[in-house]
Amino acid sequence: MKKTLLFFSLIFGIISLSSAQISKESYRKYMKKPVEPSQSKVDYPKRDIKFPNNNNSKNDISRIHIGKSPNAFSILNSEQRPLSFDWLNNTNDLALLMVFEGDPESYSEINQKGTIVSAYSFEGVSWDESFLTQTSNFITNPSAVFINPNESDDLEEFYSLVVGQDSINELWSNTAFVSSQINNNNYQENIYNWEGDNDWARSSMTFKDGEAYIFGQDFESIGAYGKNQILKHYRGTTNNPENGYDWEINTVQPDWLIDPDEGFAYALYTTWSAWSNDGSIGYMWMIGVTNESYEYGVYQPQVFYTTNKGESWNEIELNLEDHYALTEYLQPWIDENGNPGTVRPSFINGDRDFPGIVDYQGKLHIVANVYGSTKGDVLNPTDGNWVEDDALGGHLFEFTITPNGLQDIFFISKIKTRVSTNMFGNLGFDHRLQMGKERGECFYVVTWNDDVISGADSLISPDIFGASLCLGGGEIYIKNFTENTLYEGFYFYPYLAENIYIDGWNYMLALPMTTSVGPSEWAYNNPSLPIKHNYIDGLRLPFDYLCCADKxxxxxxxxxxxxxxxxxxxxxxxxxxxxxxxxxxxxxxxxxxxxxxxxxxxxxxxxxxxxxxxxxxxxxxxxxxxxxxxxxxxxxxxxxxxxxxx
Structure with a gap:
């Protein structure tokens, strides 16, 4: 199925509606429609702030202010990509872009909520701002890419390509595709009318080999659940960026397992994706249970690949049951008589983060926080003890997948704390898995949030952790970036750019990252109030340069x-x-x-x-x-x- 849209590039995402979970109580927080601040007047108790005693900081981390949004509701979706970067032509200067909803009280250029601000900078330099004010609609939850089509060394000739959820007359039924130069010249916008009530485009925004991609899904609501989940791939092309982008839509619908009594599908709602830099191969996946995978698994990625820029997608058959890397860490399912069965990794958890990257060999690497299934019956995956007592939040694994199937799985780390469901108002915090790769497609990183407070059960004071990995093998380097820094425990809602880079001064992997919600916002404990976005400068990870020598x-x-x-x-x-x-x-x-x-x-x-x-x-x-x-x-x-x- 294909359709043609025009022009592209501004915002998107929404607080997600669950489309097929088992336990309504366990996942109630994910079943809500987007909430406007005006609809959520809650008197939250103010919190006390206690900074750790760390006058002698071990890490060179600085927080650089980017801008301010009217509330925290626009930064809940980890699959958004509001942060992007590119290189200035013939230099080593890094040009950074972040797009976000602007707070009308903070910017005189904004006369309505939902207006998007593009903030751009060289790394470590104060951020300049441009305002996409041409639209008369309410656009929220931006995903964006930063491109330099003319290979210019002038930042104002760079383009931001942004996609966002769009409300016309207070009805959430559209997607806005916007392209504009940073100086606001050559502004182009197109509004796509949704086919269904849940026709969202928000995930894995990227720009590869001269083409732009954004991913989403559509499904039919059944109360708090859904059925007929469709994976959607939006492909944007242009002959001249000044004229905007033309868009076509490609779709895939797996053979989902359906609940025989209530009729909903056993599938989630978010489409993830990853591409090689040259655009020669791409993957997209959604977490769920199909009729084909029911016999040997619970919730797991249903993965598809393309070698023709998404014009057609082919399914990859995966069987993760009893893999040797999983059996070392995960518990098997238990039958009704208490007898152990096989290890079936469950991808259903409170984080809902399943990022991936594609390496220079065209292999897909998905990192996920998974548990072992304690029931053989997929209809009851939430019963029983899923995880070891010393890993409350689960285990991070990397799944290497090719078009021929699963190649390998290896363990990265344990997650110490559970997802928080009652912090910062009622939004809570998750572990926020993010992935990025350097432009040689040989090294990649995964970042996540966890708590270092001894005895902590749920994630209440998040620090940023990271692991660097090499596609040729070698060591895995894991680091807590923010421990013993001034704002230790105050790194909320981070975003990692799709691409990382090698710092030429110290031969370390450098990670462009932002976080939102600082100590003042935390103290007021009200997600409806304005929040600040900060660039976190100084995040570096070592890597084993010998392991990729055979590239x-x-x-x-x-x-x-x-x-x-x-x-x-x-x-x-x-x-x-x-x-x-x-x-x-x-x-x-x-x-x-x-x-x-x-x-x-x-x-x-x-x-x-x-x-x-x-x-x-x-x-x-x-x-x-x-x-x-x-x-x-x-x-x-x-x-x-x-x-x-x-």
């Missing part, structure tokens, strides 16, 4: 004319030499290029001409410690070898 393969060229030696010594810390011999009858030009393990060129030089033999010397003082590849070309014959700087 760039050596070319052992067998040539009758040229021989190139392995550099000696290797590894080296001072100087190393490379010997070249040539049997060409006349002199030939020699060029050398050195790249890091991600393929970035760090050195290149013309080395003159060779007649019979030549020696090239490389100085380590110009290179950081790590793995490199040197490619030497004599005339048109080239050879690549690996070298290591200590």
């Amino acid at each position: 760039i393969t050596e070319n052992e060229m067998q040539s009758p004319h040229v021989r190139i030696s392995q550099n000696t010594p290797n590894p080296f810390s001072g100087e190393t030499k490379i010997e070249i011999t040539s049997s060409f009858q006349e002199p030939k030009e020699v060029n050398i290029e050195i790249t890091d393990l991600l393929g970035h060129t760090v050195y290149q030089s013309f080395e003159g001409k060779i007649e019979e033999a030549k020696v090239i010397n490389i100085q380590a003082q110009y290179l950081k410690a790590g793995v490199y590849f040197y490619t030497i070309c004599v005339d048109e014959e080239c050879q690549t070898k690996k070298m290591i700087v200590e």
